[in-house]
């Protein structure tokens with residue numbers, strides 16, 4: 871009976887080791903965003919695709935006007 875518990879513990883330990891390793895590999899493969907990159911305007915919060923957005927100092931805006939308004943309000 872003692873041996874059975876010992877082998878069961880080893881089996882659980884191996885299973886736990888395999889399980890704990892797998893999510894780490896998956897996390898590395900997961901892309902930060904979906905295929906269609908969606909960003910939101912830092913000023914008004916409207917969602918638009920990354921290609922449509924105006925990139926300004928690592929922030930995205932829906933239009934030039936909002937990028938200027940955001941900079942003026944933050945400084």
Ligand SMILES: [Zn+2]
Pocket residue numbers: 911912913914915916931932933936
């Ligand atoms: Zn906007």
